[in-house]
Structure formats: structure tokens, C-alpha cells
Amino acid sequence: xxxxxxxxxxxxxxxxxxTCKELRANGFVPIAYDNLTTGHRDAVxxxxxxxxxxxxxxxxxxxxxxxxxxxxxxxxxxxxxxxxMRNPGKYYRNNVAGTLSLVEACARSxxxxxxxxxxxxxxxxxxxxxxxxxxxxNPLSPYGRSKLMSEQIIRDFAEVHDLAYLLLRYFNxxxxxxDGQLCERHEPETHLIPRALMAAAGTIKRLSIFGNDYPTPDxxxxxxxxxxxxxxxxxxxxxxxxxxxxxSSEFNLGTGKGHxxxxxxxxxxxxxxxxxxxxxxxxxxxxxxxxxxDASQARSCLGFEPVCSDLETIISTAASAHGWKASxxxxxxxxxx
Numbered sequence: 272x273x274x275x276x277x278x279x280x281x282x283x284x285x286x287x288x289x290t291c292k293e294l295r296a297n298g299f300v301p302i303a304y305d306n307l308t309t310g311h312r313d314a315v316x317x318x319x320x321x322x323x324x325x326x327x328x329x330x331x332x333x334x335x336x337x338x339x340x341x342x343x344x345x346x347x348x349x350x351x352x353x354x355x356m357r358n359p360g361k362y363y364r365n366n367v368a369g370t371l372s373l374v375e376a377c378a379r380s381x382x383x384x385x386x387x388x389x390x391x392x393x394x395x396x397x398x399x400x401x402x403x404x405x406x407x408x409n410p411l412s413p414y415g416r417s418k419l420m421s422e423q424i425i426r427d428f429a430e431v432h433d434l435a436y437l438l439l440r441y442f443n444x445x446x447x448x449x450d451g452q453l454c455e456r457h458e459p460e461t462h463l464i465p466r467a468l469m470a471a472a473g474t475i476k477r478l479s480i481f482g483n484d485y486p487t488p489d490x491x492x493x494x495x496x497x498x499x500x501x502x503x504x505x506x507x508x509x510x511x512x513x514x515x516x517x518x519s520s521e522f523n524l525g526t527g528k529g530h531x532x533x534x535x536x537x538x539x540x541x542x543x544x545x546x547x548x549x550x551x552x553x554x555x556x557x558x559x560x561x562x563x564x565d566a567s568q569a570r571s572c573l574g575f576e577p578v579c580s581d582l583e584t585i586i587s588t589a590a591s592a593h594g595w596k597a598s599x600x601x602x603x604x605x606x607x608x
Contacts, residue, residue, distance in 0.1 A: 276300045276338040277510065278382075280325055280373060281346030282318075283310025285455050286388065286444055286502055290344060291317045292453065293503035299510070302338050304331070305347065314453055325369035331376040342384035342510055345373055348417070351461060352392065355414035366417035370424050378432040384513045385425060386506060389440045391495075391523070391562060393419040401495075401565040404440070404521045411557040422521070435519050437509045442525035442564045446498035446585040447592035454592030455499070464496075464586070467536055468593045471545040478547050480532055482554025491532035492554075493561040495525040498585050501577040508573040520572065525564025526580045538586045 277294055281287040282303025287310070291301035295317035303315045306324040319338075323330045325347045348366045349355070355362040370387075377385060392415030393408045410416045425436050445464050447454040455465050463478075470478040483490040505524050530538075536547050569575045579585075 274298055274300045275514075276302055276318075276340040278302050278304055278335065278338065278340040278343045279346065280304045280343065281310060281348065281388075283307060283312060283314050283320065284346055285453075285457070286441075286499055287344075287346040288314035288316075288453050289448060289499045289503040290346070290506045291315070292448070293500070293507050294318075294510070297507050297511075299507075302334065302340060304334060309457065311456060316452065325373050326365070328372045328376050331373060332380050335376060335380040335382060340382065342386065342513060343373065343377060343382055344386045344388075344506055344510070345370065346388045347373075348388065350390075350414065352412045352414045353461070355412050355417070359413035362413045362417045363420075366414075367420045367424070370421035374424055374428045374434070377434065378428055383433060384435045384510075386437045386439060386509050386513070387421065387425055389422055389438045389521075390415065390418045391440050391442045391525070391564065393422070393440065394562075396557065396559045397562070400561055401527055401563040402523065403565040404523055404568055426519075429519060435513050435517075437513060437517075437519065438521040439505065439509060440521060440523045441502060442495040442497055442523070442562065444499050444502055445496045445589065446500065446579070447588045449500060449579065449584070449588050451591060455589065463532060463535055464539070464589050465593065467539045467547050468543070468590060470547045470549075471539060471543045472593070476548065477550040478536065479550045479552050480536075481552050482558065483533075483551050485554065485560040487531055487560050489531050489533045492558055493529035493531045493563070495527065495529050495563045496535075496580065496582075496585055497525050497564075497577055498580040498588070501580050504578075505569065505573065505575050508575050512573055517572070520568070522569040522573065523564040523566045524569060524575075525566050526577050527564055527566055529561055529563045530582060534582075535586075538582055539590070542586050542590050
């Protein structure tokens, strides 16, 4: 049986590489297209790596002509909210112009399916919790606005070029490959769980916690954490959905349950047996006290249910990837729904 090729921009990155692994396990051949500025060459193990930038439209078209993919999964983007506040041009150039370049290449090359890596950052501070896809979009950062603009570009091209799309809005991606082949590696590292593990190991002096006076049970922000392997599974489901003729849509990807910053810290302390030194700082403007997904549409349309996004699996896989001998039994199941 002929295996279908799938072009995965940003396929050497954190979520992209996990998705490539999942695609290969489901009979697809992922073509990782990555400029390796933040991705890792050694994370590409399940198909070819093509070095290139999404702004290189002619190169993209040559790659499409060579591999004739049945779809594109578009991860390639800059993804640091705080950096986007300092350097918005970088985000509009790479994320927005990069998406435009890719979608134009798709239109010129006859690709008719695209799955886009969007973000819950497009919602800003939502008026209701949990957040559904119908909630108003009001992003507070150039990063969030770049994702929202990219969504609109894809919709506009779909109107003209018979393009089927899915816009997948992630909540907090975390965890690591349960098989130990992949992990979270960002430079600089800004995400809570790896930074807490670094603080426990003494790699950094303290973990900064921004705000402990929010109207939540322990005063710290509550977020919806979804395991990267579940995100990878969602992308494979999304691809199958489009290949089967599914309609274009937007889907939130989360669990609908939240854990506070302090719950994460306490779980990591139990797993590692080490204290996490803390540095409490003022809350950051625009940080909502709680952010939880209503992911019912992904469940009903894609048949997607997270299977490894419980706190035990998230912390144990992340800790193992950072060299800790983690045990799931040390992590409590507490969550805020």
C-alpha cells in the first residue's frame, strides 16, 4: 500500500516532532520542513528532514512537487509571548508572513488540506470559562494576534482555492514522549514544568511565579495542561478527518480541567524529592486567573479524547526526560474543573 506523505513545517520542534512520530505510527510519512533555528536535527527520526524556511516560497513549492503530500501540518512559528511584546516585527514576519507564504505555495501547488497550529492566546482574557470556539477573540500580545491573523489568512485562501482546513487551538502543551525518544528543549526555556524541574535540579536558582493573589484556591493561575502526545494524536485524527472529507473548522485542544501553578510545583517536588526554590513576583498584565478549554467539539467531530494528560503522566514523563527517575504514584490527581 502506498504511504501518504505529509509536509510538517516545524517538524523538528517540540510538538512537531512528536506529531511526526505519531503520523509514522499511523502509516503516514512525515516530511519535516524546518530551518532548525529552534528545532533539533536529532528529533527528526520518522521521515526525511528538509532544511528550509517557510518564507522561502519557491523552496516550499519544490518540496511539494518532490513529495506530493496529501496535506500540510503547519507548526513553524515563533512562540514566546513576552518576546513578541519586545519584538513584534519578528512575530508578524515569521508567523504571519510565513503562513501567507506557505498557503500561497499550497494554492500554487494544488495542496488542498492544511492543519494549523493555533493557540488559546487568541482569546485573550475570556469572558467565560471554559472557553469555547465561539468565544470572542481578543489577543493581548503580538504572538496571539499573529496566530489570529494566520487563521484569517487560511480562511480567506480557503474561500478562493478550495482549501480544507482545521485550526487547532492549543491550551498548555507539556510532558514528553513516554518512550523517552523526545523531550521539551527550548532555548531559552520559559515553560513552567521544565523550569520547575530545572529549579529542583539547581540548574537555575529559583522558579519565578508571577502572581499569588489571583482569585483562585491557592492564589496562583490555573491552566489547562495537555500532554504533547495527546496533541500529536489530535493532529493525526485531524488529518484523517480531512482525508475523509470532513468540513473545515476550529477546535480547542485541552482537557477542560485545570491545575494551578502551585499544584504543578508541589507535584514536581513529590516526584523529584527535591524542593523547588520559588521567587514570587507580581502578576503579569493580561494573565487571566484561569484558562480552561471547552474541547467538546474536538471530541464530537474528531473523536478525540486525551488519554495521557493526567497530572501523573505529564509530570512523570517530563521529569524522566530531564533525567529524574520519576514515579507516577507520587503525583496527586487534584485538578480544578
